[in-house]
Every structure is written in structure tokens, then in C-alpha cells.
Amino acid sequence: MALSEWWPELGPWLVGTWVLYLAVLAGWIVLQKREPIATLSWLLSLAALPVLGLLIYHFFGPQRIVRQRRRRSLARRGLQSALPADLHPSEDCATVARLAQAATGYAPCTATDARLLVGGQATLDALLEAIAAARHHLHVEYYIFEPDRTGTRVRDALAAKAREGVRVRLLLDALGSGRLGRAFLAPLLEAGVELAWFHPARLRWLWRPRINLRNHRKIVVADGRVAFTGGINVTDDENEAVNPRAFHDLHLRLEGEIVRWLQLAFLEDWHYATGVAPRDDGLWPPAPPGRMVAQALPAGPDSPWEPVHRVKVEAIHQANHRVWLVTPYFVPGEAARMALTSAALRGLDVRVVVPARSDSRVVSAAARSYFDELTAAGVRVFEYQPRMLHSKALLVDDDTCIIGSANFDHRSFRLNFELSVLLHDAGVAAGLEAELQATLAHCREVRAGSPPAPFLRRLGDASARLLSPLL
Incomplete structure (x- = not known):
């Protein structure tokens, strides 16, 4: 049957259904109260792709996690009675620290030692040393834990400590560590390691998917005295000792009061994932005050305040002479771009270091779309050439x-x-600063006024920028 024959009968029904579909989804999306540009982008996508757009929005769109936020609040509340007296907000805070405390609930404290670990090999060596020295407990939390040579070494070290009677809790993100099979995990479970998964896949999540809500944290706490955190996962892809093309990244080894707050972050995540609030004796050994001021910054979609975002922007605004930023994925919002360009326009030394070749072409293309604006304001942009740059750090002035x-x-x-x-x-x-200087030695600077890239590349970069709210 020709279109002209059935359209008079079915056409009005199809148009009416499409309008009703848009009205319902528009109400749903508008009530999310996101940025106007992101809301309009989603509405246009859903109008142009009625079925495919709905599926994309359902699985990848912005998600309010009211239930998860409530569970996170209950997780923290369930631990309160067992916390030491010093794990409470402080009234004596500087401006940035006060902002961080208000956004996270984590107070500033001190550290007796903060060791910068450059690269996966140095991090793995320090981690295995701390695991071997543990006598009471090991709390381990990672986004990516791979069943490769690096993962096997860490697995065997954890299993060995569990067999010695050390209590080992291992929390892994179900998506990032999804390649771990039963055969790989068996030695851990047989040794008595307690294993939990963050947001594991379940059939009921087809209706409320959690693809975006991943646990990207890396935390290790040994005996409540030594802690590790940073950007390095347990994988050969980030260990240059076994992979010459391994990601270049940074990590921290910490001692002192700051370890207590990383312990709290792990225990909250563990309670959230398992429903169990650990109350072992020995979780909170005495922590002597140190000379360094330190503050943990947990952040996630369970908080409406975007703590890391706010703290970084505020630190940039308070800078007096230098702002150096290194990040593998650079897709800044308006507030972050304004902070960087304003600092450069004030005459500060502002540098942004990104990889020349990322593991995400879309993110790299979106990042390039911001370079003209940054360099025009005086921001110096550098692209790291040798391999994937995975470091995530901000250096402000000479002490932050x-x-x-x-x-x-x-x-x-x-x-x-x-x-x-x-x-x-x-x-x-x-x-x-020394590490970033060494990184800059292997970078190519993107200079203002350079000849424009080919048209198709500029078009691709600008198109990728439209996806910024999703990246």
C-alpha cells in the first residue's frame, strides 16, 4: 500500500504518539534540572531518534540516584558510633579546606609522610612492600584489577596474607574489573579474602542501569597506618616493568592522620556495597599529627556538590602565580574553563598537560576543541607524546x-x-613540580595562532564537543 493511501488514517495517530512521547520525556528530563544546553541536547536527540534516542538516554544519560544517595548516607551513619573522636568536622579551616569539608564532610588533617610514586612499577613495589608488612588488616579497593601478570602478583600477595591470618577485604568495581573469572579469584576466596563487588550487574538493573555510576577510586589501607591512593590500577597496562607502552601515571603513599580518612572512605564504600559495617578492633590505631596539611576528597553522584570540581576551581581562583594541570581526559565545564582562562588573563603561569594520543578518540577530539579558547587567553597547552598520559594532578603555586x-x-x-x-x-x-617538568620535556606545545587543523578534523573536534556532558 502506498504512503498516500494509509497516511490519512495512521498519520494522525503516529504524530499524536510522537508528540505524547516527547511531552512525557521532556517533563522527565526537564525535572532533572540539568544545564539548559545539556537538557536541550537530549530533547533534540530524543525527538530526532524516538526509539534509539530513548535507549541511549536510558543507559547513558544523566541519572539521579536518590536511592543510592540514601544508601550512602545510611552507610556513613552506620559507621558513626565506631569512629574515633577526631573523625569529625573541624571549625578551624582555611577557605579551600572549609569548602572541601562542607562538600564532603571530611575535615582537614595532617600527614607525617606523603610520598609521590611515579609510574606503575614504583607503585607496585611500594604496594607489595606494604602488603607484606601488614599484620592486622588490608583494605583494598580498585576500579580495574586485571587477571594479568601485575594482577596475579597482587592477588597472590593478598592471598598469602589472608592465609597468615590478616583480614583482607577486597572491593572491586564490577565493570572495571569484569574480566576477573572464577579461576583467577579462587585462590583469594580459598585463602579467606572477603570479596565484594561495587554495582554488580543484575537483571533488575535493565530498568535502572548503572553504567555511569562506577567506582573509580583506588584505595589501599594497611593496618590503618599506611594508605595508598591515586590514579594507578592493578593492570599490566599501567606497569612499565612488563609493558613498555604502559600508561604514565601518579600515585601517593601516605602515613599519619590522613590514613584514617582514607580508611573511612573505604569502610563507607564497603558498607554501601555489602550492607555490612566493619567494626573490627584495630581499625583505628593512634595517628600522630604531622607537619603536612592533608584532606581527603571523596566525590560521587551521591553528592550534589561536585566536591573535586568545586575544590579545584576554588584552588585555581586563589592561585597567586602558578596553575599546572595534568589530566588524561580534559572536558571542562564553563566554571572550570572560566577559572583557567581567568588565571591566565591575570598573568599567572597556567599550563594544561594532556596526552597527544588518548585511549578515547572522542574525548581527545572534544579536548582539542577547547585549545583555541585556552591559548587565546594565555593558557599554555601541552600534548604528551611518548605514550598514554594517565596522571591526574593539579599544582597551585608552591605548596598546594x-x-x-x-x-x-x-x-x-x-x-x-x-x-x-x-x-x-x-x-x-x-x-x-619536578615530575611535571620531566613530563613537559616530552610534550609538544600547542601554540596560539598555529595554522588551523584540516577541516574534517576541526569538524570532528567540534562535533565531539557536543557530547561533552556525556564524556
Whole structure:
């Protein structure tokens, strides 16, 4: 039957159904109260792709997690009675620290030692040393834990400690560590390691998927005295000792009061994932005060305040002479772009370091779309050439650093569970400066006024930028 024959009968029904579909989804999306540009982008996509657009929005669109937020609140509340008296908000805070405390509930404290670990090999060596020295407990949390040579070494070390009677809890993200099979995990379970999964796949989540709500944190706490956090996962892809093309990344080894707050972050995640609030004796050994000011910055979609985003932007605004940012994924929102360009326009030394070749072509293309604006304002942009740059750090002036798992993009600021550490210490800042100088030696600078890229590349970059709210 020709279109002209059936359209008079079915056409009005199809148009009416399409209009009703748009009205219902528009109400749903508008009530999310996101940025107008993101809301309009989703509405146009859903109008143009009635079925496919709905599926994309359902699985990848912005998700409010009211139930998860309630569960996170209950997880923290369930631990309160067992927490030491010093794990409570402080009234004596500087501006950035006060902002961080209000957004996270984590107070500033001190560290007796903060060691910057450069690369996966140095991090693995320090981690295995801490595991071997553990006598009471090991709390381990990762986004990616692979069944490769690096993963096998860590697995065997954890299993060995469990057989010695050390209590080992291992929390893994179900998506990032999804390649771990029963055969690989068997030695851990047989040794008595307690294994839990963050947001494991379940059939009921086909209706409320959690593809975006991943646990991107990397936390290890040994005996409540030594802690690790940063950007390095347990995988050969981030261990240059076994893979010459391994990602270049940073990690931290910490001692002192800051370990208590990383312990709290792990225990909250464990309670959230398992429903069990650990109350073992020995979780909170005495922590002597140190000379370094430190503050843990947990962030995730369970908080409406975007703590890492706010703290980084505020630190940039308060900078006096230098802002150096290194990130593998650079997709800044308006507030972050404004902070960087304003700092450069004030005459500060502002540098942004990104990989020349990322593991995500779309993210790299979106990042390039911002370079013209940044360089025009005086921001110096550098592309790291040798391999994938995975470091995530911010250096402000000569004494302030933020190092952790969070990238400088919407996904880290809003969609993933992240953890960074804010450090005020000239020694740590000097170490980070030296590392960034070494990184810059292998970079190509993107200069203002350079000849424009080919048209198709510029079109691709601009198109990828439209996906910024999803990246």
C-alpha cells in the first residue's frame, strides 16, 4: 500500500504518539534540572531518534540516584558510633579546606609522610612492600584489577596474607574489573579474602542501569597506618616493568592522620556495597599529627556538590602565580574553563598537560576543541607524546597539590565515585613540580595562532564537543 493511501488514517495517530512521547520525556528530563544546553541536547536527540534516542538516554544519560544517595548516607551513619573522636568536622579551616569539608564532610588533617610514586612499577613495589608488612588488616579497593601478570602478583600477595591470618577485604568495581573469572579469584576466596563487588550487574538493573555510576577510586589501607591512593590500577597496562607502552601515571603513599580518612572512605564504600559495617578492633590505631596539611576528597553522584570540581576551581581562583594541570581526559565545564582562562588573563603561569594520543578518540577530539579558547587567553597547552598520559594532578603555586583518581571532565566530576587528596606542603609540591617538568620535556606545545587543523578534523573536534556532558 502506498504512503498516500494509509497516511490519512495512521498519520494522525503516529504524530499524536510522537508528540505524547516527547511531552512525557521532556517533563522527565526537564525535572532533572540539568544545564539548559545539556537538557536541550537530549530533547533534540530524543525527538530526532524516538526509539534509539530513548535507549541511549536510558543507559547513558544523566541519572539521579536518590536511592543510592540514601544508601550512602545510611552507610556513613552506620559507621558513626565506631569512629574515633577526631573523625569529625573541624571549625578551624582555611577557605579551600572549609569548602572541601562542607562538600564532603571530611575535615582537614595532617600527614607525617606523603610520598609521590611515579609510574606503575614504583607503585607496585611500594604496594607489595606494604602488603607484606601488614599484620592486622588490608583494605583494598580498585576500579580495574586485571587477571594479568601485575594482577596475579597482587592477588597472590593478598592471598598469602589472608592465609597468615590478616583480614583482607577486597572491593572491586564490577565493570572495571569484569574480566576477573572464577579461576583467577579462587585462590583469594580459598585463602579467606572477603570479596565484594561495587554495582554488580543484575537483571533488575535493565530498568535502572548503572553504567555511569562506577567506582573509580583506588584505595589501599594497611593496618590503618599506611594508605595508598591515586590514579594507578592493578593492570599490566599501567606497569612499565612488563609493558613498555604502559600508561604514565601518579600515585601517593601516605602515613599519619590522613590514613584514617582514607580508611573511612573505604569502610563507607564497603558498607554501601555489602550492607555490612566493619567494626573490627584495630581499625583505628593512634595517628600522630604531622607537619603536612592533608584532606581527603571523596566525590560521587551521591553528592550534589561536585566536591573535586568545586575544590579545584576554588584552588585555581586563589592561585597567586602558578596553575599546572595534568589530566588524561580534559572536558571542562564553563566554571572550570572560566577559572583557567581567568588565571591566565591575570598573568599567572597556567599550563594544561594532556596526552597527544588518548585511549578515547572522542574525548581527545572534544579536548582539542577547547585549545583555541585556552591559548587565546594565555593558557599554555601541552600534548604528551611518548605514550598514554594517565596522571591526574593539579599544582597551585608552591605548596598546594591535588592528586587522585579524578580526571578534569564531566564524568569524574558528576558520574563516577572518585577520591583525591588535597595536600598543602612545599616538599610534596616540589616533587610534583619536578615530575611535571620531566613530563613537559616530552610534550609538544600547542601554540596560539598555529595554522588551523584540516577541516574534517576541526569538524570532528567540534562535533565531539557536543557530547561533552556525556564524556
